[in-house]
Amino acid sequence: MSEASDSPEKTTRKPGSGKRGGKSAKAGAAGKGKKPEWADGLKRLYDSVVEEPLPDAFNDLLSRLDDGKP
Amino acid sequence: MNRSDPDRPEREAGDSFKRELTGVIPHLRAFARGLCGRSDLADDLVQETMLKAWAARDRFEPGTSMRAWTFVILRNAYLTDMRRSRFRGEYDEGLAERILTAPADQEDPVHLGDLHRALQTLPAERREALLLVGAGGFSYEEAAEICGCAVGTIKSRVGRARAALTAMIEEGNIPRRASGDVEAHRAILEELDSVSGRDGLSPAD
Numbered sequence: 380m381s382e383a384s385d386s387p388e389k390t391t392r393k394p395g396s397g398k399r400g401g402k403s404a405k406a407g408a409a410g411k412g413k414k415p416e417w418a419d420g421l422k423r424l425y426d427s428v429v430e431e432p433l434p435d436a437f438n439d440l441l442s443r444l445d446d447g448k449p
Numbered sequence: 450m451n452r453s454d455p456d457r458p459e460r461e462a463g464d465s466f467k468r469e470l471t472g473v474i475p476h477l478r479a480f481a482r483g484l485c486g487r488s489d490l491a492d493d494l495v496q497e498t499m500l501k502a503w504a505a506r507d508r509f510e511p512g513t514s515m516r517a518w519t520f521v522i523l524r525n526a527y528l529t530d531m532r533r534s535r536f537r538g539e540y541d542e543g544l545a546e547r548i549l550t551a552p553a554d555q556e557d558p559v560h561l562g563d564l565h566r567a568l569q570t571l572p573a574e575r576r577e578a579l580l581l582v583g584a585g586g587f588s589y590e591e592a593a594e595i596c597g598c599a600v601g602t603i604k605s606r607v608g609r610a611r612a613a614l615t616a617m618i619e620e621g622n623i624p625r626r627a628s629g630d631v632e633a634h635r636a637i638l639e640e641l642d643s644v645s646g647r648d649g650l651s652p653a654d
Contacts, residue, residue, distance in 0.1 A: 415615045418583060420564045425584035427561075428479035437474055440496055444467060444503050 466506045469515040470499060476516055476585070477523055483580040484527050486569040494530065498523040517587070520595050524577060531573060567617045571610050578606035579614075 477498055481491035501522050502509075509518055568576060574596070581592040582603070589607070593600045617623050 415611065415618075417564050417614060417618050418611075420561050421568070421579070421584045424561055424565060424568075425479045425483060425580070428482045429475040431475070431478070433474060434492065436492065436496065437499075440499055441467065441471060444470075444499070 462511075463506065465511070466503075466509060470502055470519065473516045473519050474499070477519055480520060480580060480585060481523060481527070483568065483584060484524070484573070484577055485530075486565070494523060494527055497526050501526065514591075516585075517591055517595055520581070520585075521597075524595065527577075528573070563618065563623045564614070567614050567623045570617070571613060575606045575610040575613070578603050579610035582607050583611070 474495065477495045478491060481494045481498075482488055485491050485494060498519060502519050505522070509515070568579075571579070577596065578592060581587045581595060582589060587595065589600050589603050592607075593603045596603060
């Protein structure tokens with residue numbers, strides 16, 4: 380994997396700071412280790428898949444593992 | 450003679466492995482969906498992961514985290530598939546549509562469909578770092594172990610991913626293709642409905 384893109388930032392731009400205009404009251408919390416407002420959405424995106432009923436294909440596969448002498 | 454069945458310990462170990470593997474499937478699906486963006490490809494990836502995990506089950510140490518162990522297998526399979534460019538530039542139109550039309554999202558400050566699409570624009574290694582820490586609930590240390598890199602690297606990737614998403618969302622600079630397609634599709638359907646409803650036959654006079 381290329382690590383080149385992870386070299387130390389040259390142009391820093393802190394999330395939640397230096398926004399033009401009035402949003403900073405809401406977004407400002409993101410500046411000091413607080414989560415941005417979409418962070419909860421990311422978790423819910425993930426959880427929504429976790430909570431989906433398992434498609435049959437997975438149980439089929441599991442039962443094949445059962446028999447499975449590899 | 451069953452009492453001295455020599456295969457029994459092995460079979461019991463296999464059973465308990467399988468129980469644990471079963472328990473993490475929903476998490477594998479969620480991680481895979483976030484990584485590759487499309488539910489059909491994600492589920493293929495999870496099945497591939499399950500087969501690989503089963504084949505390597507002797508190497509799993511009981512008592513350690515099955516979720517972390519299988520995530521390593523999944524991400525390696527994903528990266529291999531990525532190199533074969535199977536997933537490149539694709540994301541789940543169907544998922545985007547379901548999210549776009551889900552009533553539960555209405556009170557959200559951030560649209561989950563937007564977030565899903567924004568996530569797919571990130572470089573893979575930042576996306577996975579953010580998914581592990583920000584959605585999967587792994588610590589930086591655990592995520593570093595899963596990705597086989599330094600803790601500082603994970604922190605940097607998560608930080609950059611967060612900054613990129615925050616910028617995209619605050620500036621409204623999110624790829625719109627999916628919702629555009631959904632709307633275009635709906636408009637076409639409505640037009641067809643109204644056309645066929647008007648005279649039931651061809652629109653020609």
